[in-house]
Amino acid sequence: MIAENIKKIEAQLPSHVTLVAVSKTKPIHLLEEAYNGGQRFFGENRVNELVEKHEKLPKDIQWHMIGHLQSKKVKLIAPFISLIHGVDSFKLLSEINKQGLNNDRVIDCLLQFHIANEETKFGFSYEEVEELLDDPLFFELKNVRIVGVMGMATFTENSEQISNEFNLLATYFAKLSSNQFKFADYFKEISMGMSGDYQLAVEAGSTMVRVGSAIFGSR
Numbered sequence: 001m002i003a004e005n006i007k008k009i010e011a012q013l014p015s016h017v018t019l020v021a022v023s024k025t026k027p028i029h030l031l032e033e034a035y036n037g038g039q040r041f042f043g044e045n046r047v048n049e050l051v052e053k054h055e056k057l058p059k060d061i062q063w064h065m066i067g068h069l070q071s072k073k074v075k076l077i078a079p080f081i082s083l084i085h086g087v088d089s090f091k092l093l094s095e096i097n098k099q100g101l102n103n104d105r106v107i108d109c110l111l112q113f114h115i116a117n118e119e120t121k122f123g124f125s126y127e128e129v130e131e132l133l134d135d136p137l138f139f140e141l142k143n144v145r146i147v148g149v150m151g152m153a154t155f156t157e158n159s160e161q162i163s164n165e166f167n168l169l170a171t172y173f174a175k176l177s178s179n180q181f182k183f184a185d186y187f188k189e190i191s192m193g194m195s196g197d198y199q200l201a202v203e204a205g206s207t208m209v210r211v212g213s214a215i216f217g218s219r
């Protein structure tokens, strides 16, 4: 079942779009089913659960931290995490840098933008990101690498609104690509799209969709 779901979704995605299987709250055996079907990118939003699953599952899985991350928990995932999607403060970014240094590695991150018309979603405004990138302190962070942007659309049935929000994120990405990241070929990811809206996200230019319930069933 799960491998079938993954195949169906993959068939709808252009080849340059990465499918991140969001396995939060799901038991190990369901992740194994996805793994045996060829899935290698998994997303989790709780650090303790992520660490436990990393310990129990094959080591060629690329683990993505997709949810809100507390600074004090960064050290637990720093040795192995392959991408942190939800960077939404300078404080968090510098803690990731510190733990990257401790583990002698560079940790890939996405800057999370607030694109939804909801108070509760985390993320930067465009102005805040410009400020962060202009800050001389940012250039001292040698153990983090900003490889793109991430955002979540409003939880709504209104697909026009969702598309508008995804297009806004794509516009932010394009602006950063041609300015602050002009010579950074690694700056190439737009993480947007979940089970309910990944088609709209792909239309708007997503390079990475984070899909949970459409693969593993509802939570």
Ligand SMILES: *Cc1c(COP(=O)(O)O)cnc(C)c1O
Pocket: 022, 024, 045, 066, 067, 152, 193, 194, 195, 196, 210, 211, 212, 213, 214
């Ligand atoms: C849970 C979650 C997803 C996946 O949601 P589904 O609707 O189950 O596909 C994607 N992104 C983030 C940040 C999440 O927390």
